[in-house]
Amino acid sequence: MTIELQINGKLHVGRVERYMHEALERDGALHFTLLDPEHRDENKLKAIIEAAERAGTDAYMVGGSLGVVQSATTQLMKLLKKMSKKPVIVFPGNVDAVTELADAIFFMSLLNSRNSYWISGAQAIGAPVVRAFGIEPIPMAYIIMEPGGTVSFIGDAKPIPNDKPDIAAAYALAGQYMGMRVVYLEAGSGAKKPVDVRVVATVRRAVDVPVIVGGGIRSAGDAKKRVEAGADVIVTGTLVEDEKDVYKALSAVVHAVKEGGKKRLKKKA
Secondary structure, X not given: OOEEEEOOOEEEEOHHHHHHHHHHHHHOOEEEEEXXXXXXXXXXXXXXXXXXXXXOOOEEEEOOOXXXXXXXXXXXXXXXXXHOOOOEEEOOOOHHHOOOOXXXXXXXXXXXXXXXXXXXXXXXXXXXXXXXXXXXXXXXXXXXXXXXXXXXXXXXXXXXXXXXXXXXXXXXXXXXXXXXXXXXXXXXXXXXXXXOHHHHHHXXXXXXXXXXXXXXXXXXXXXXXXXXXXXXXXEEOHHHOOOOOHHHHHHHHHHHHHHHHHHHHHHHO
């Protein structure tokens, strides 16, 4: 079942995508928590989810760059469904990541890959599965920035230098023109530096769709600067892996995202 949502004209979108847009209108910016099924310490996962819930994260993404055993994804999805009522979105590393327990999937094309499999091949294989499971697809332009990390290697991407924001903007705009309704700027999981603020600002000016930024965001300051530059959604994953106080780390980032969002809403008003 689809619904209509007015975003620069009428688009047919599902429940999770509508939730995202309505939350952006209310808060100005959102925080998503990324969980990798590869990490199977259930107590650690529970601690992260509990902290994310208390901190006020807006949704969960599940996925990893390397091949993940589907049973691990299923177990993580079940745990999330038990502990949270927030949307759970598949962030697929490959077609084997698709699971019917998800509320939605970022149906993404890795636009700056040199391998057509990651641009349209995997999507053609996965599309019938997404439809059969009844998962809500959210079309996404996925763009890898330097350094790129594991996802760059696996996806055979040509990472865009952070000092070339116009190139990132050109890819983002191409994605929008091809009908993708979200742009994701990815520095790579565990990157030493997040996507440069100049890149975020340039892409934000170029496109009308939500801009998600992830990879290498380790502090509240990192998050707030990118929201103020134009990021609509900040994604954190490895941020909490080595933290003793998971809640403290997550709540600081979520608070910074929300503060940045409020400033953006005031400017629009």
